[in-house]
Amino acid sequence: MxxxxxxxxxxxxxxGTQITVTAPTSGTLTDWTATMGTSLTAGQVVGRVAVQTGYLQPQVVVRAPAAGVVAVNNGVNGSFVAAGTSLAIAYDPSxxxxxxxxxxxxxxxxxxxxxxxxxxxxxxxxxxxxxxxxxxxxxxxxxxxxxxxxxxxxxxxxxxxxxxxxxxxxxxxxxxxxxxxxxxxxxx
Missing domain, CATH: 2.40.30.170 (Efflux pump adaptor protein, beta barrel domain)
Structure with a gap:
């Protein structure tokens, strides 16, 4: 040698190229499913954000922007998230x-x-x-x-x-x- x-x-x-799943709006994170090792598809619903607007609580869907595998999970059901908060980071294993x-x-x-x-x-x-x-x-x-x-x-x-x-x-x-x-x- x-x-x-x-x-x-x-x-x-x-x-690998990072794929960041972010909160689309501020509110309470619910139905969060993007745990470590989870395989995601582009557009897959991985949770919802309940918006606090008076008596109504409309929910905004959180979607995976691209296909990948979750490597970092910051999302916690029931927690308050601000718009743009990184909820998970995934990468494409291929x-x-x-x-x-x-x-x-x-x-x-x-x-x-x-x-x-x-x-x-x-x-x-x-x-x-x-x-x-x-x-x-x-x-x-x-x-x-x-x-x-x-x-x-x-x-x-x-x-x-x-x-x-x-x-x-x-x-x-x-x-x-x-x-x-x-x-x-x-x-x-």
Whole structure:
């Protein structure tokens, strides 16, 4: 194994496009069915929000915006929700990919289309392959909720990482879920 042939990172994980189920209006959440692991179809009714308007309590339907599997459930029957509140986050298990974070000092060796050897920690005896489909245009710290600031005046340069999206060529029947740790070896 010649490491000069690869850009290798273990700062990588299985990822997927998030599908967020939100409250369409403010009110009391009822009939909530989107629990962890639940498979959703696009437009499926997953609950209702009872709107408090005087004596009447009309109910607004909560629908899944797309098909997916619930990974995070924030919905609680009987709780008050505000319009736009995230009730659940799902992902499409047939459309998972790898997000590999490559150090800025090595990113010039990474190009769209390059072959990637993928090792998923949960399945160490099953090597996968993929290819680079996207290189983000900013360092991860730029998009952080809490930006890096230096109020002490003692500047210390820190190597940044750039997110690289890797499509998985053949999942080989593995049950890959977002968050699984991965080692990615990108061929130069």
């Amino acid at each position: 010649n490491n000069a042939r690869y850009v290798t990172t273990d700062n990588a994980q299985v990822d 459309d998972v990919y790898v997000t590999a974070r490559v150090e800025e000092t090595e990113i010039s060796d990474v190009k769209v289309g390059q072959q990637v050897d993928i090792s998923v920690d949960a399945f160490p005896s099953t090597p996968l392959t993929g290819h680079v489909v996207e290189i983000k245009t900013g360092a991860a710290a730029v998009f952080s909720l809490f930006g890096q600031s230096n109020s002490t005046g003692n500047f210390q340069k820190v190597t940044q990482v750039i997110a690289v999206k890797v499509a998985i060529d053949d999942r080989q029947g593995l049950a890959l879920v977002p968050g699984m740790n991965v080692t990615a070896k990108i061929e130069k």
